[in-house]
Amino acid sequence: DAGVIQSPRHEVTEMGQEVTLRCKPISGHDYLFWYRQTMMRGLELLIYFNNNVPIDDSGMPEDRFSAKMPNASFSTLKIQPSEPRDSAVYFCASSLLFGTGGRYEQYFGPGTRLTVT
């Protein structure tokens, strides 16, 4: 199993540009999560999906952020327009509700380090 795949691994963009982050969850997992991590705010849940349906997007900071999951093997997080305060590491994670032995652990991707100048 390749694990959760995220692309790109690093993104540097100028303020005002659109940024799209991509995630491929582990095959068969029915939950997908988008997190943001900064030194100041720690690990924040932005949004999560169950069976491709957004369940809770209350963590999305503002309307500039949007996320989609068109199918079970792909999700995107888009920031438009980007701002310097969006600079962070963005993680995608997936999990299986009824995993082995009733475990619900989340498997994280390597993250995308976003820098907005």
Next chain:
Amino acid sequence: GQQVMQIPQYQHVQEGEDFTTYCNSSTTLSNIQWYKQRPGGHPVFLIQLVKSGEVKKQKRLTFQFGEAKKNSSLHITATQTTDVGTYFCAGLPDSNYQLIWGAGTKLIIKP
């Protein structure tokens, strides 16, 4: 809202000393999970505790879940340089399937 408080934020130890981090939830949890994030890496699942009063060990790591299923701790005996990183607890409330994350405790080994 539901919260999981984790302390301390940082802990500096000499190699060989013990390390402990504590988590306290504002609500009863159906389970609590622990993750480790190495510097520059991503959180990696360590263990899940489900039962009231449960204690689990992984080599030098001891995990406990409180009797009321609202608090938990991770204790590392005789720290090594490979233990460096940030340790997160994450609780799953009874009421839903969304993990509530602690802020993490960063373990730093003094040179």
